[in-house]
Amino acid sequence: MANWTQTSKELLGPVMSVETWLPTEMPEYAQGFMYMLGSLTASSFVACVGSGIVLAMNGAASWSYNDAMRFVAATHFWSVQAFFFFMMLHLWRVFFTGAWRGGRGMTWVLGAIAFLVAVPTAFTGFLINGDLYSQWNAVQAKDGINALGLGWVNLSNAGQMFGMHVVVMPLILTVIIGAHITLVRLKSVVPPYPTGRDAAEPTPVGKGGR
Numbered sequence: 001m002a003n004w005t006q007t008s009k010e011l012l013g014p015v016m017s018v019e020t021w022l023p024t025e026m027p028e029y030a031q032g033f034m035y036m037l038g039s040l041t042a043s044s045f046v047a048c049v050g051s052g053i054v055l056a057m058n059g060a061a062s063w064s065y066n067d068a069m070r071f072v073a074a075t076h077f078w079s080v081q082a083f084f085f086f087m088m089l090h091l092w093r094v095f096f097t098g099a100w101r102g103g104r105g106m107t108w109v110l111g112a113i114a115f116l117v118a119v120p121t122a123f124t125g126f127l128i129n130g131d132l133y134s135q136w137n138a139v140q141a142k143d144g145i146n147a148l149g150l151g152w153v154n155l156s157n158a159g160q161m162f163g164m165h166v167v168v169m170p171l172i173l174t175v176i177i178g179a180h181i182t183l184v185r186l187k188s189v190v191p192p193y194p195t196g197r198d199a200a201e202p203t204p205v206g207k208g209g210r
């Protein structure tokens, strides 16, 4: 008979195993810089969340208090630039290596969703600056959101945008990125497209199966 503990053990076993998270060998083709772009995206995200936590702890206007806080705010801004820069390069790499092959479709879909969620996460950050630029953006985007029938998303409500930017969106993004990287660990990195005689062979299914 089905048993929750047994089912959880079977499902979580491969996800939590030391083999999955601390592999001691890497395929030859995954050693190049192109295969570091995902990790650079993830590292920029960590820097972004870390600096964001310091900003949030000190209060919405704290970025202007002193040099130390201006440094934290600059770190937050530049880590977002790095995050999107590396994510785009990573997206090109996974596109040109056909990284959805061999049972990696869900890894691809989660990456694409991470991208789609990252854009409004950054946008809500612009909206809580409070300057003329952010107020102008809020009012213009509110018209667009209203036209979509999503009136409850009030972009001119700074409190709602603060909660979205500081809590809701980063949490959603963290879960999606976590699931994306978990799938990469379970399925491993895609082998290069076969060439010559091997070209007729299908891509071998990733570690852990479909």
Ligand code: HEM
Pocket: 034, 035, 036, 037, 038, 039, 041, 042, 045, 087, 090, 091, 094, 097, 099, 100, 104, 107, 108, 109, 110, 111, 112, 114, 115, 118, 177, 180, 181, 184, 188, 189, 190
């Ligand atoms: C939030 C942004 C993202 C992060 C942090 C991230 C992170 C990673 C990491 C660390 C890897 C391991 C291999 C490598 O580093 O190249 C990877 C692989 C992969 N990523 Fe992403 N990724 C992101 C966005 C995307 C996007 C936008 C797509 C595509 C729409 C995507 C599709 C894939 C696929 C299919 C793989 C697995 C196959 C392979 O590595 O060859 N990712 N990702």
